[in-house]
Amino acid sequence: MSTSPSSNSPLLVLEDLSKSFGGLRAVHELSFSVQAGSITSLIGGNGAGKTTVFNLITGNLGADSGHILFRGRRIDGLPPHKIARAGIARSFQDLRLFSRLSALDNVAAAIPQQRGESLLASLLGGARLKAANRENEARARGLLEQLTLAGHEESLAEQLSYGQQKLLGLGRLLATEGELLLLDEPTAGLSPGMVEDFCGRIRRLVDAGKTILLIEHNVEIVMRLSDWVVVMHQGEKIAEGVPEEVRHNVSVMHTYLGISS
Amino acid sequence: MLTVEKLNAFYGKKQVLFGVDLTLRDRSIAAVIGPNGAGKSTVLRSIFGLVRERQGRITFDGRDVSHLSPVHNIAAGLAFVPQGARVFRELTVQENLRMGGYTLPSAVLAQRRESALQAFPVLSERRTQKAGALSGGERQMLAFAMALMLRPRLLLIDEPSIGLAPKLVTQIFDTISAIREELGTSVLIVEQQAQQVLRVADTVFVIRAGELISHGPVENYRGEDVLRQVYLSNRTSQVN
């Protein structure tokens, strides 16, 4: 096993995390960390527990044991919205867009700390609220433009093509201004051209200072993008390392590919 | 006996399969392999009629079954074992078997159930237990047994290894092999763990990102390098 890619203190640390459903051990004594400014990929077969790890990090599931630290602070036990506010944003495998909201609203809804986001403020209204709203909408428009969705602001999310929906999901994620982005299969279902586009975007996000934890089935993409790869099998970490190392790791071949020598 | 031509499938707006072609010979085992999320399961579900948004032509024994619903596909001689050792968890083992042979006359059903229980001694021991209380391997066996109640001519199996320990996986694939030997059933099997399935299959189809990227006799796929290429390298690789 090699050492971590950088010596900075990690942004996210998972320590001995376990979670069972009934008798099924979905995640078992899992530990790994994510360095700030890196792309870390989580790979493993179906049912390996990757999405469960995401749900544990974001607080959608409570861990049976173990800790999660974000910027050195424990976040396990916090409700999902507090974890999100702390700076962890996630995308979903099945997108979970707000189907019957416009593209603009989908993105605008995600902007943090908006004036008028509380009932009282929205009732009171006022010029400052209006100005803030204009500003936020402008921001959302900007994001849509970046994502080549300009002109679709008023379309309902459900009216967009699948590729556009994926972009919109990314837009919503970016609008949260989260520092750590958890991406659950961002390229699944995309055409090859769009996959390339997405990879480029993901790279640029890191350049812009984001940190990324990725679940991805397309191993080729994983190998190309990642700074660090964590391999899971049946809830346990069976290997981690830089992509080349993992590619040649025997136990990965063994379990992940089902190759028994 | 089965040919699939230019199969496209959609989940809502999302196209999952792009013009997949498959052929399967009588009494053979074909494996559909490929990385997760490639659309392998969708191939099976489309053939069986569970994915309704599909295009293309599917013929079974020379008969066009492209637009049949599951009920009619069963009548035509197909059976499907879904992913995740799916059984009726609140029903007992016996009841599950009965449901597997739902469309059969009761005399035949009783007789088949007995032979199923004989064939799977594990199930016989637990015939009155709720299926939800079975272990993963036992549930997978039960799922097979249910599908076999109908004595299908073609069995479609979706990722039987999911969530099972390696030893059990071996056992499962031995069972599949035995099914073909004893019952003469053709099998189309989707699997992500290549090594195991290649042990029993005759033909291999590789799917990635919803497209068939290679196919051929199993011998061509036995080497590690080949697999590594299939799974881990870029998409343009050709094997045969």
Add this chain to the structure above:
Amino acid sequence: MDYVIYIGNLMALYATLAISLNLLVGYTGLISIAQAGMYGIGAYITALLALNFTHDLLLTTLLSAAGGVAVSLVVALPALRLRNEYFLIATMGFQSIIYSLFMNLELTGGPNGLWGVPHPQLFGFTFNTSLEKFLLAVALAVVCYVLALRVTRSPFGRLLRAVREDQTAVSSLGKSVYRIKFSIFIFSAIFAAAAGTLYTYSITAIDPVAFALDESIFIITIVIVGGTGSLNGSVLAAVLLILLPEAMKFLPIPALIAPQIRQISYGLLLVFFTRFRRQGLIGEYQDVLK
């Protein structure tokens, strides 16, 4: 004229009730059938205050609203933990319990209800004609409509609709779903309770039957017929559904079965709109829950 004014008064009250319920049902996806209970809380608080302490309009309205808030807290705390049909059944339970309290407490006069409520006063002015009371109801409906519009068009309103679409996604954006639901639940209760205040003043005598489960079903019917998620729809449907039975009274139906025929036509409306036109008269989408 008073008859027409009174019907108008009812339309305005039901428009308020329907708008406030639509914020829950149509915008947030919370299918509540406890609205008549909240309405009744306002009505009873007003009657008790007016009979014993003050019939100042402002004061009684504020205290009724406060009562609405208090009761909605009691209902919301547990009920908001449930989803979909289970939330609906829980609110049905609360509705029935609130009704039972009205029916059996000494304070509320039990089945006798409370009688002889004086006319409301505001800054020395007494609202003692039907017309004045009607104008009050219209004013409330307008305030409710304007505020509801403001809410739905604000970032908060965006979050309401986002909650309706996908709660998990909303919380993943750092927004507290619970806070959002809670605030709108309270807002809705405030207006329902205020409608109760004006109802009490316009009818002068209240009893539990007016706030029973069928009343809640009637209010949700208005929301469905008007269109979930459409404020204009709620107003339109409140007008139509109050008008329809009144209009039917002018049809030549044998007197003995006419009342049942009116009930049946109301049932038919429910079935028609749920089966063939789920977006309602002018609603924005088909199905509240996906």
Add this chain to the structure above:
Amino acid sequence: MSVLSQFVFNGIVAGSVYALIALGFALIFTASRVFHFAHGGVYTVSAFAGYTVMVTLGLGLAAGFATAALVAALMGVGINMVLYEPMKAGNVSPFVAMISSFGVLIILTNLTAIVWGSNPTVLSPGGSATIYRLGPIYTTGPQLQIIVFTVVLALLLWVFFRFVRLGIAIRAMGSDAELAEVVGMPSRRLRHISFIVGSGLVGISSLLIGLNVGIIDFNMGFDIMLMATVAMIIGGLGNVGAAAAGGFVLGVVQNVAIWKIESKWQLAISFGILILMLLFRPSGLFGERGPAA
């Protein structure tokens, strides 16, 4: 002690009525996942249809029960065909079907009032019941009949759901609708059958309950549906036996509570139990799965 035993027994009598209604209601819910409130309307109409044949036309008890069952079965399956099946095909949320069902209940209730009038209708005159005394407990023939019928029916349904292929299939469909399709079950037909059976049972129950109470009236479907809903939630959703047991539990708790609490709070107690169950044991006392969000 004698008072308590009478309260418990009252609870069993009341509970068997709830259980009878909840049985069909739960059977239909199991198969179709619809809160079929119109069940209450079917209950009312079938009782009056049975009354017409039995009393007005004087064709006897058997003909009355047969008519009630037949009318109920036809209505139940009709409602499913016209309302729920198209909704299911259109992927409409169960909530909409539930509201629609309320509409049907209103229609049927008022139709009954038009056809048979709104006065209570005497089905069995007072004094026709034999009174028995079992220790400190007083009871009557019809009460014992209804309890026995409920228990027998629950047992029969248990047998049906355990041993009859159709019954197992309906359970299977409730347990996993997609897998049911995979093994080739005709889901639509199974749902129709469930409506026929569940409604037919409520038809029989309607007369049985009517004979026990003595009178039937157009409005009787409303309250009983509320109680059947509570019974089903107490017992556990999607399980017919649990719903019946829930009916008995509700009846007994309601009645025993009255031992110490004023009777006017009976309704509030029932709904209090409902809410507590939803919050703390959503899977019901005897159910396996809850309304997981």
Add this chain to the structure above:
Amino acid sequence: MQRIGGLLVTLLAAALWLAPVGAQAQMAKGEPYRIGIILPMTGTAADYGADFNAGAVLAEEEINAAGGVNGRPIKLVLADSKASPKEGVAEFRRLVEVEKVPAIISTMTHIIVPQFPISKETNTPMITVGAITPLIRTAGPTVFSNYPLADDEERIIAEYAIHKLGIKKAALIYENSAWGKQLGEIFSAEFKKLGGEILAEEISEKGGRDFRSQLTRIRATNPPLLVAYAYYGELGLIVRQSEELGIKTRFMSMGAPQNQAFAEIAGPAANGFISGSPRWDENAPQVKAFIERYKKRYGKDPDLYGPYFYDAVRLFAAAIEKGGYSKEGIQKGLRELGNFPGVNGTMNFEKSNVALLPLRFVQFENGKWMPIKN
């Protein structure tokens, strides 16, 4: 051909059936005098509505058949209160303003009380029937009742229990409605005033069908008298279920049980039931004739309140004849009627807006209500 013949026969039959209407029009001509009547026609109390309406319609038909009032027919305009005050108020206003009726018959305490101010405002006379709240007495000059109010009726019933029956302990059960609660509470107060003791006080829901738990509580107190205030359906069940629970007691109530359906529902268990009400002396010829006519028209015995609705229509008709077809005229007419011969006795509104009729006590014996021999 045969089918057409059948159709003709049907049409002819229909014409014959409709014929009496034509015949009436010959006797009473011109624009009808309109009288409003607001009843609970739908909802839980719809059984009241059906019975009450039957009484009123009988009067309408008879008056018109007999040539109407001043040669003009009268016409009842029926409105549905749904037993809801909101509807009651709407219907009152509609009847006055749209239907232009100068007089209204209404019922049920929680319905009529919010109607009082409108009656006063619009100066529309209303006769309330069977709503027994003492508030009627002070509701103003436009509100009348041809049925005694609870403070009178229940006081007399309490006195009867204590003095005539010599019973000092009683259990009480009453309908959980404004009507039932007032009857129950006034009885309870009067009974205690006279030194009586209430052993148990229970409620019965309108539309309820199972009163066993309440009755079991009552049974535990072993009461010599069970006073029950509920309408005949529920009352019949209370008696029946009491017997089924082995309660041996004497029952007492106001007039609600004096009805055929009650007798059927309760059965022989009702034997000994004492009912006190301002009801007829069955031996009086006009009463016998009324019951005959009612039975002929509806095929069953009249209920308690039906005759009072019958009388209410006739009272208005007489008042129109005397004072003219206007709101003022009808009020004046009612007050000046003097001793009006009602079915159940003579009514007089000269001094009070409530017609006082003496209470008569009857006892249920073998399927019939019999005068009590003293």
